[in-house]
Amino acid sequence: MENKEFQLYDIVEMKKPHPCGENRWKIIRMGMDIRIKCEGCGHSVMLPRKKFGQKMKKVLEHQE
Template identity: 70%
Template sequence: MQKTFQLNDVVMMKKPHPCGTNEWKIIRMGMDIRIKCEYCGRSVLMPRSKFEKDLKKILRSESTTE
């Protein structure tokens, strides 16, 4: 199953952040994906392949609001 995600989407990852939340916002896309924790504001840069593997589901998509 191909998961489609875009910039500014809020996603749920398989593992939660140490601060306790599981919601992340996509803030950069390319070969690497940068995601930002919605609770504490920390950001993490990871390869696209690891991001696609660890992505659980898309919670909110920004494509419908534009």
């Protein structure tokens, strides 16, 4: 299994796009759960860390 590196405020691409059509998400909270916010409509979703790791495709931009 591939280990995906991500940090707070990174922009990530998920395997399935959001219903608004956007596929860019910003990580806004990390802990046991990870909260991501859609860059298109601003909707936020909280996922368990394990499920987030399975659904994330790749990191598009790293926060510096």
